[in-house]
Amino acid sequence: MKLLSNKLSALAATAVMAVSLSTNALADKLDDVISEGELRCGVVLDFPPIGYRDANNNPAGFDVDYCRDLATALDVDAKIIPLTWAERLPAIVNNRTDVIFGGTSDSLQRAKTVGFSIPYAIYYAQAIIGKDSGIKTFADMKGKRIAGAVGTVPEKEFLKYAKKWGTESLYQGYQSENEVFLAVAQGKADAGLTTNTTIKPVVGQFSSLAAGPRMPWTTDYTSVAGPRKDIAWLNYLNLFVTHQVRSGRYQELWGKYVGGEAPALRIPNVMY
Amino acid sequence: MSESANTIQFFTGFRFNDLGFLAEAAGNTLLISVISISIGSVLGCLFGWALHVSVLARYILGSVLDIFRSVPLIIQLLLFFNFFPILGLPLEPFAAGCIVLIFYTSALVAQVARGGIEAVPDSMRRASRSLGMSYLQDMRYVVWPIGARAMLPAWTGVALGVLKDSALVSVLGYLELLRASQILITRTQEPFIILAIVGAFYFALSYPIGKLSAKLEQRWQYD
Amino acid sequence: MLDASLNSDIQLKLFISLASLLSSGTHMDYTFHWRPVIKALPDLFSAALVTLEAAVLSMLLGIIFGLVLALMRLHGSRPLSLFATVWIELARNTPALLQLFFFGFGLGAFGWHLTPFTIVLCGLAFNNAGYLAENFRGGFQAIPAPQYKAARSLGMSATQTYTRIIIPQVFRLVYYPMTNQMVWAVLMSSLGMLVGFRELSGETQFLASNTFRLFEFFLAAAVFYYLLVKLILLAAHLLSRRLFTY
Numbered sequence: 001m002k003l004l005s006n007k008l009s010a011l012a013a014t015a016v017m018a019v020s021l022s023t024n025a026l027a028d029k030l031d032d033v034i035s036e037g038e039l040r041c042g043v044v045l046d047f048p049p050i051g052y053r054d055a056n057n058n059p060a061g062f063d064v065d066y067c068r069d070l071a072t073a074l075d076v077d078a079k080i081i082p083l084t085w086a087e088r089l090p091a092i093v094n095n096r097t098d099v100i101f102g103g104t105s106d107s108l109q110r111a112k113t114v115g116f117s118i119p120y121a122i123y124y125a126q127a128i129i130g131k132d133s134g135i136k137t138f139a140d141m142k143g144k145r146i147a148g149a150v151g152t153v154p155e156k157e158f159l160k161y162a163k164k165w166g167t168e169s170l171y172q173g174y175q176s177e178n179e180v181f182l183a184v185a186q187g188k189a190d191a192g193l194t195t196n197t198t199i200k201p202v203v204g205q206f207s208s209l210a211a212g213p214r215m216p217w218t219t220d221y222t223s224v225a226g227p228r229k230d231i232a233w234l235n236y237l238n239l240f241v242t243h244q245v246r247s248g249r250y251q252e253l254w255g256k257y258v259g260g261e262a263p264a265l266r267i268p269n270v271m272y
Numbered sequence: 273m274s275e276s277a278n279t280i281q282f283f284t285g286f287r288f289n290d291l292g293f294l295a296e297a298a299g300n301t302l303l304i305s306v307i308s309i310s311i312g313s314v315l316g317c318l319f320g321w322a323l324h325v326s327v328l329a330r331y332i333l334g335s336v337l338d339i340f341r342s343v344p345l346i347i348q349l350l351l352f353f354n355f356f357p358i359l360g361l362p363l364e365p366f367a368a369g370c371i372v373l374i375f376y377t378s379a380l381v382a383q384v385a386r387g388g389i390e391a392v393p394d395s396m397r398r399a400s401r402s403l404g405m406s407y408l409q410d411m412r413y414v415v416w417p418i419g420a421r422a423m424l425p426a427w428t429g430v431a432l433g434v435l436k437d438s439a440l441v442s443v444l445g446y447l448e449l450l451r452a453s454q455i456l457i458t459r460t461q462e463p464f465i466i467l468a469i470v471g472a473f474y475f476a477l478s479y480p481i482g483k484l485s486a487k488l489e490q491r492w493q494y495d
Numbered sequence: 496m497l498d499a500s501l502n503s504d505i506q507l508k509l510f511i512s513l514a515s516l517l518s519s520g521t522h523m524d525y526t527f528h529w530r531p532v533i534k535a536l537p538d539l540f541s542a543a544l545v546t547l548e549a550a551v552l553s554m555l556l557g558i559i560f561g562l563v564l565a566l567m568r569l570h571g572s573r574p575l576s577l578f579a580t581v582w583i584e585l586a587r588n589t590p591a592l593l594q595l596f597f598f599g600f601g602l603g604a605f606g607w608h609l610t611p612f613t614i615v616l617c618g619l620a621f622n623n624a625g626y627l628a629e630n631f632r633g634g635f636q637a638i639p640a641p642q643y644k645a646a647r648s649l650g651m652s653a654t655q656t657y658t659r660i661i662i663p664q665v666f667r668l669v670y671y672p673m674t675n676q677m678v679w680a681v682l683m684s685s686l687g688m689l690v691g692f693r694e695l696s697g698e699t700q701f702l703a704s705n706t707f708r709l710f711e712f713f714l715a716a717a718v719f720y721y722l723l724v725k726l727i728l729l730a731a732h733l734l735s736r737r738l739f740t741y
Binding site: 085086087089090092093094095110113114150156172173174175179182183186188 | 525600603604606608609610611689691693697700701703704705706707708709710
Binding site for chain 1: 280281282283284287289290293354357358360362445454455456457458459461463
């Protein structure tokens, strides 16, 4: 009996060690992805035109095409994993995805936990307002019911102002930006926090919505996110971003989904 | 360049073939429910039996199963789904959902099954044993038929509960009925009609089963 | 002998790898961080109070509506009874999450705007009322009919008969299912996080998305829920001893 239990625990020990060792045995994300033959790519699909679902309910948009381009470059299959805003970064931390194209701002706080490439797209935060809300400037948003998506930078930045104004209780956090638009369109909220690129398709969809003021915080430099410790992988992502620009693919996709000239991926007055 | 930002439609209205999309998702709801309920019930009956016969099981197994009944299912799902990739063993939403639902079902069924076994009068069991039945025969021919009837209404309640709770697997990204409805709402911006269709589907599945079980229960009472 | 020492060595390793799994996880790419959770404990605690508040309020509403629905179904006119039946069957045969979505964006389509708190309160009360109504109906039916006649012949009005004789007995009969429903209300309120309500789960999600420590935070939330449920069961037990002295 004793021997048996010893054998069993030895077996269990080897199993546990095998599990724990297998993850760090020469762990290099780049090798892993290539040998798996599959790129698990997280995207957010309620972010038209950057990520959305087409009429057949298939993922589409700027970010989705970027995923596919990266998979092509690696010569593997792209597995598109739709995520909510809030689970985007935990998905990297918990190893549910290899990479995230999700309009992720490269904040210093986030960089403590996940790794970022150089910026691959540049946005700025803008409000979407109800037509009758009377909001013209950012200051008008004080004391109004404001909706945003949980776990986004605009949420965080706005809550700083709301705290100063003492109007935190008027803020509503939703699971998706789509619910933010619905909330404003239905009149649950006076304005919603979103991104400049999203304004046009959404205003085109809801007659009761209009483009609102630009938010006072800084431009959103968004980066591709990956596991923090995998420097080789992050290097590869950097190279991928520059190649997308050099090959003209960046401009092509931006023109296709957003329209007009793609913003230059430059940060003024900084050398990097 | 046939497409451009001005011609692509980012939102499209509800179309006829979206019903097919919903039907497929409904199939997924059924699939995950049937798997979880059937395996979970068998496990639950075993657990219920163990709780009935062993004091030790009542303490250890009982308190483990109690956790599944005292923590919201949505949190169980999130914890489980996020724990395995940490170990380097990523799970598909379907697998994670199945495992959690199976244990959740078994925790609920264990209580029901234990009640069912205890509903069989001791005198009857002593009688069957004194007629020369083995323990297994006693379980098979005396306890099972009587206990199963006693536990049917509660078991149906559990099964229908799990069918409805399977909607929560949508948080993991498994494409079941509720997830499909959210996707369609995002795309079409018509929440009312889509929620109504989905509600009608759950109702059409759950209501007849509930009624059938109530009928059986009534009939068995007059046996 | 060698074999045995080898085994104990392996056992030691097993212990160490399990311990490291839960403390720092050096074998994995993941490092558990408990500090953000500990720092957020006061926030989680006040969020747990919000959960309790929503559950208790929805339960009170559920009891009131449940009683009315049960009486409507038993003694109401045809349309009243039909109304009660539709409510009860809808509440019992569709997912609670769907009901919450309905009170949220479904009603919003008609220009009815509820705050996240009201959505959760209405959704849970609707659901509780449906389940409790069936319990109450069983309770009313279990009370022998002669009691009604006896009470009335003692000169009590119909209202007096119900409030003084019948309903107290019904409550005693359905006390256990009601306790169960209260536990369900606490567990169901976690769905509030999906409709923008910052109760325990919503707050946990908010904190987790800020710190990316999803697993740690939800584990803490699970502990809070477990304690909350145990507390409710204990309170229900103590209350029953005071209320139902035979």
